[in-house]
Amino acid sequence: MTDHPPSAAGTRGDAAAPAWWAPARTALGVPVPLALAVLAVALALPAVTSGYWVRVLSSICMFAAMAQSLNIMAGFMGYADFGNTVFFGLGAYTTAVLTTKAGLPVVPAVVAGALVGVALASLMGLPLLRLRGHYFAIATIGVLEAAREIIANVGLLGGGLGITLPLFPGAPEVFYRIIYYLLLGVLLAYTGIAWWLSRSKFGYALRAIKADEEAAAVMGIATTRYKIRAWRLSAFCTGLVGGIYAYWLNFIEPPMVFDIMISVKVWLIMLLGGAGTVFGPIAGAIILEVLQALIWGQFLRGHVLILGAVITLVVLFMPAGFMDLVRKRFSPRLILADLRANKI
Amino acid sequence: MNLQSLINGLLLGGVYACVGIGFSLVWGVANVINLTHGALIMWGAYVTFWAYRLGGMDPFLSIPLAMAATAALGYVIQRYLVNYVVKIGVFMTLILTFGLQLVLIDSALFAFTGDYRSVTPSYAGAGFEVGGAIIPYIRIAIFGVGLLLTWLLHLFMTHTKTGNAIRATALNKEAAQLVGVNIGQIYAITFALGAALAGAAGAMLSTLFAVTPVMGNPMLGKSFVIACLGGLGNMWGSLVGGLVLGIAETVGAGLIGPAYQQAISFSLLVLILAIRPEGIVGKRFFAEVKT
Numbered sequence A: 001m002t003d004h005p006p007s008a009a010g011t012r013g014d015a016a017a018p019a020w021w022a023p024a025r026t027a028l029g030v031p032v033p034l035a036l037a038v039l040a041v042a043l044a045l046p047a048v049t050s051g052y053w054v055r056v057l058s059s060i061c062m063f064a065a066m067a068q069s070l071n072i073m074a075g076f077m078g079y080a081d082f083g084n085t086v087f088f089g090l091g092a093y094t095t096a097v098l099t100t101k102a103g104l105p106v107v108p109a110v111v112a113g114a115l116v117g118v119a120l121a122s123l124m125g126l127p128l129l130r131l132r133g134h135y136f137a138i139a140t141i142g143v144l145e146a147a148r149e150i151i152a153n154v155g156l157l158g159g160g161l162g163i164t165l166p167l168f169p170g171a172p173e174v175f176y177r178i179i180y181y182l183l184l185g186v187l188l189a190y191t192g193i194a195w196w197l198s199r200s201k202f203g204y205a206l207r208a209i210k211a212d213e214e215a216a217a218v219m220g221i222a223t224t225r226y227k228i229r230a231w232r233l234s235a236f237c238t239g240l241v242g243g244i245y246a247y248w249l250n251f252i253e254p255p256m257v258f259d260i261m262i263s264v265k266v267w268l269i270m271l272l273g274g275a276g277t278v279f280g281p282i283a284g285a286i287i288l289e290v291l292q293a294l295i296w297g298q299f300l301r302g303h304v305l306i307l308g309a310v311i312t313l314v315v316l317f318m319p320a321g322f323m324d325l326v327r328k329r330f331s332p333r334l335i336l337a338d339l340r341a342n343k344i
Numbered sequence B: 001m002n003l004q005s006l007i008n009g010l011l012l013g014g015v016y017a018c019v020g021i022g023f024s025l026v027w028g029v030a031n032v033i034n035l036t037h038g039a040l041i042m043w044g045a046y047v048t049f050w051a052y053r054l055g056g057m058d059p060f061l062s063i064p065l066a067m068a069a070t071a072a073l074g075y076v077i078q079r080y081l082v083n084y085v086v087k088i089g090v091f092m093t094l095i096l097t098f099g100l101q102l103v104l105i106d107s108a109l110f111a112f113t114g115d116y117r118s119v120t121p122s123y124a125g126a127g128f129e130v131g132g133a134i135i136p137y138i139r140i141a142i143f144g145v146g147l148l149l150t151w152l153l154h155l156f157m158t159h160t161k162t163g164n165a166i167r168a169t170a171l172n173k174e175a176a177q178l179v180g181v182n183i184g185q186i187y188a189i190t191f192a193l194g195a196a197l198a199g200a201a202g203a204m205l206s207t208l209f210a211v212t213p214v215m216g217n218p219m220l221g222k223s224f225v226i227a228c229l230g231g232l233g234n235m236w237g238s239l240v241g242g243l244v245l246g247i248a249e250t251v252g253a254g255l256i257g258p259a260y261q262q263a264i265s266f267s268l269l270v271l272i273l274a275i276r277p278e279g280i281v282g283k284r285f286f287a288e289v290k291t
Helices: A032-048 A051-076 A085-100 A106-128 A133-153 A172-197 A201-211 A213-218 A223-249 A260-273 A280-294 A303-317 A322-327 A332-342 B003-030 B037-055 B063-080 B090-112 B137-159 B161-171 B173-178 B183-205 B216-230 B235-256 B258-275
Strands: B127-130 B133-136
Touching: A032 A051, A032 A172, A051 A172, A051 A201, A051 A223, A051 A260, A051 A280, A085 A106, A085 A133, A085 A223, A085 A260, A106 A133, A106 A223, A106 B258, A133 A260, A133 B090, A133 B216, A133 B258, A172 A201, A172 A223, A172 A280, A201 A213, A201 A223, A213 A223, A260 A280, A260 A303, A260 A322, A260 B090, A280 A322, A303 A332, A303 B090, B003 B037, B003 B133, B003 B137, B003 B161, B003 B183, B003 B216, B003 B235, B037 B063, B037 B090, B037 B183, B037 B216, B063 B183, B090 B216, B133 B137, B137 B161, B137 B183, B137 B235, B161 B173, B161 B183, B173 B183, B183 B216, B216 B235, B216 B258, B235 B258
Parallel strands: none
Antiparallel strands: B127 B133
16 A cells, blocks of 8 residues: 555544544543443442343443554554454354363463464464555465465364363352453553553554565564564454453354454454544444444344445444544535545 | 466456556556445446436447446546545545545435345356367457447547646656646546446346446455556556456465455455566556655
8 A cells, every 4th residue: 555544534633533532642531530430330330230231331331442443553553454353253262162172261262362372473474464554464465365264163162163162160140240351350461561652662663564664674664573573462462352252142153252253343343433542442432332222233134234334324424433523523525525535 | 277267357357457457547547546446336337226226228339328327427526526635645535535425325225225126137047169168258258348448548538638747747747737737627628538337347247247236346456456457547557457367366266265365365455466466467656656
């Protein structure tokens, strides 16, 4: 890709963004009271809501954490990684195999799952991170699809039948709360990473690579090394979530965890919230999951159709994220003007 | 490896060439990874199916019909949707075409239900024998039509003004704009051409596979592999890519097992991207591959 995105979905400086939203400008990127209030609500909600809503909340945390992991690669570094779900699947499968076949406790198994992803990212880094734009996107999709097909055929891994994980020894209510707080903790940690990326030398290198990789290299940034490190970090974060997911659902099979729909949903969340921002993935996950629970979860048929329409609308009318729409005060004139400006 | 499996691979390659050429064209010219390609193939197949079911039309005769329908759909998609986001970046077009794909597939599910349909002309299943190997008529016909369409596309690209404008745009869109090419229009025409080729592929696939709303999904995956193997926007490259993939899958399935067919094709994709991203017969400059 030689041409860079002109305005939307961009993070390069984001001159138009208000200071409280732009990363690396204020202490936390968001007013501290708002962040604390959201956190307090998130911590307190399971005590007052039913099992279904704890599930929705856990799902929000999970997808927000996945979007934060993708944010490292796509939001900060500008690499169109469509196959990050492969690390999710590997994390889930490693956890499942180690807890059932090797009898390992859950926590080390989940960590091992994340490390398997790191190993794969290190292995693929040199050959695949040379590719850019569409080529990188396609290559990651290829890795995802190949991994699914291979694992579906390996008998030791349960093949197409999937694997059932050991059950949590205790009440389901307690279990679901543990999972929720675990995912919430992971999300907080990843948001911390995103915040660190928005102000550290490492994050600055990634954003330089996004803005112009040649220029970054000329300026003395060891681009290859940084790119591989970023992918490892992203893989670790995604893999950890995958492992927790496997334990949460107790059963996994290849089409379920190596699903490209997961990639697309995570992308949508990141775009909705604003790519390359610290809190965007959380906002995006809340918006999308609540919409899903309230609107198209109610339809027995046609929710794929609605999801497709939502994707189309988001890409056309809020390519720079939901907050950009708020900034434009939902003015149709401004939205259409931007749309026309992007037309070729 | 015997003669039959080699022939099977070659003939499968002919099918793949038809599947991949439109996808490769759009990627090479408009720099859009068209994830609706599989859905367009499916819609082409449904056009042929209904022409066969309602009008008793031979599937090979309804190819132009399927092409016209999907071309119109493709033109609208690019002109009124994708053209608004191509400038923003790579992943925007990916996400957008994925969303559109969901809409196209789910609306087919609403319109036609998920029932498996089939197009069975009288000559389905018949074939002739060459040196102990059986060659089905349908597959050799698909191979022939694939060659014909590739040749026609080649003629269009090299002998018409629009074709030259498309090739100029693929090479350098700023320079093309400077000499008066309307990029938006060229992108839309290219997308329509790609969609028409998808429609043709769908029309022919309906004679080989069951026609369902999700029939295009595996074909989209194959398109990635074919396009990357052959080199983007390279018309004859898709033929090469299709043949290589067809033979690799058939031979690989014989060696490792038929269950690994998909794994083989996607491993091939990752491998070719890692080793030679410009494709087997592709040229480096054409698709802006950087190392």
